[in-house]
Amino acid sequence: MTVLLGVPSKGRLMEKTFDWFAERGVSLKRTGEAREYAGAVEGVAGVKLVLLSASEIPRELAAGRIHLGVTGSDLVREELADWAATVVELAPMGFGHADLIVAVPKAWVDVETLDDLDAVASAFRARHGFRLRIATKYHRLVRDYLRAHGVADYQLVDSQGATEGTVKNLTAEAIADITSTGETLRANHLKILRDPPVHCSQATLFAAHGAEWGAGADAMRAFCAQLGVTLPDALLQNA
Ligand SMILES: Nc1ncnc2c1ncn2[C@@H]1O[C@H](COP(=O)(O)OP(=O)(O)OP(=O)(O)O)[C@@H](O)[C@H]1O
Ligand SMILES: O=P(O)(O)OC[C@H]1O[C@H](OP(=O)(O)OP(=O)(O)O)[C@H](O)[C@@H]1O
Incomplete structure (x- = not known):
């Protein structure tokens, strides 16, 4: 064989x-x-x-x-x-090598960590009547990670490519995607949360x-x- x-x-x-x-x-x-x-x-x-x-x-x-x-x-x-x-x-x-990370708009000056995101997510739901949207193709990894860090008030929206564009296109408020140089995040005015990445891939x-x-x-x-x-x-x- x-x-x-x-x-x-x-x-x-x-x-x-x-x-x-x-x-x-x-x-x-x-x-x-x-x-x-x-x-x-x-x-x-x-x-x-x-x-x-x-x-x-x-x-x-x-x-x-x-x-x-x-x-x-x-x-x-x-x-x-x-x-x-x-x-x-x-x-x-x-x-x-690429890190799977969670990123939010740079303009969200009060959001630097997952704890901040959790607080914003609860407020977002109360204000808008729907859960804060996180665009990703890594559904399993991101769901497990957010559960482990106590973030609950969110929904995942599927994005199979150009994920960083979803925030600008108003189809998501945050993203979870892989990054290596960080250029795509910077170009789309997004910042990585300070917590350890979801996964460091190679x-x-x-x-x-x-x-x-x-x-x-x-x-x-x-x-x-x-x-x-x-x-x-x-x-x-x-x-
Ligand atoms: N910018 C990047 N820098 C480093 N590694 C990356 C980058 N983008 C993707 N990867 C890694 O490459 C792998 C995915 O490769 P690729 O996109 O070729 O696969 P694919 O989804 O099967 O592609 P396709 O469906 O187009 O054949 C993942 O493990 C990912 O972590
Ligand atoms: O940190 P950077 O070096 O900017 O790389 C990150 C980008 O690379 C991957 O996209 P890919 O080129 O695989 O295309 P995709 O958006 O279609 O997944 C990933 O989804 C990011 O968009």
């Missing part, structure tokens, strides 16, 4: 993933025509490359359709209800608990040894 390795199919995440494996003697390549999602692995036996959208990799791991996957740690936590029981973090990869190599390893177990052991990655004992116990 072949070990299936899921990797982001485009952009910076794909290129940096290819670099990370190359530094460890494994060559990952896109093959075929420019827009064809086909790939090849050289330098290790019994491993096949599967090119996927970064946001689909958590689901493919959970379904056991791939054995290994590279994606942002934020996406795994957001997409999988019980992520730690479903996948194992084999290696943080040191790129794709690209991570994950393995699926529920995948069938079969004869692929030996290839997996050799692959992890080559990558310098520690293989948790529990992972291959059913192989």
Whole structure:
């Protein structure tokens, strides 16, 4: 059986993933025509490359359709209800850093922390008759975070992109999104709350608990040894 390795199919995440494996003697390549999602692995036996959208990799791991996957740690936590029981973090990869944060309009001079946001949210509801809206695509992570910090009087509104624009467009009062340079927040007159971020994300190599390893177990052991990655004992116990 072949070990299936899921990797982001485009952009910076794909290129940096290819670099990370190359530094460890494994060559990952896109093959075929420019827009064809086909790939090849050289330098290790019994491993096949599967090119996927970064946001689909958590689901493919959970379904056991791939054995290994590279994606942002934020996406795994957001997409999988019980992520730690479903996948194992084999290696943080040191790129794709982004913080999932909550931000409010810069003009809200009295709001610097989640406690301030909670106070404003209660007042907002009393004044407007509806709950303060926070735009995000990270529903699970943001809901859990706000619950843990005692913020209750809000509603999440879905935003799958250009989230920082929702405040200006009057479809939300605040946002929760990832940021790396902070430029998009600044350009949209938003400021990050002072509390610790919802999550500090980076690209991570994950393995699926529920995948069938079969004869692929030996290839997996050799692959992890080559990558310098520690293989948790529990992972291959059913192989
Ligand atoms: N500005 C950024 N800086 C650093 N990392 C980022 C940035 N934006 C996104 N990321 C990270 O990249 C990952 C998402 O990558 P990407 O947008 O390519 O995935 P995707 O949603 O699957 O894309 P698509 O659906 O268009 O294929 C997330 O883990 C996220 O944290
Ligand atoms: O802090 P910065 O360096 O400005 O980066 C942050 C931006 O990057 C991401 O957007 P992406 O480019 O993935 O597009 P999206 O808005 O469609 O998600 C994120 O959603 C922010 O909008």
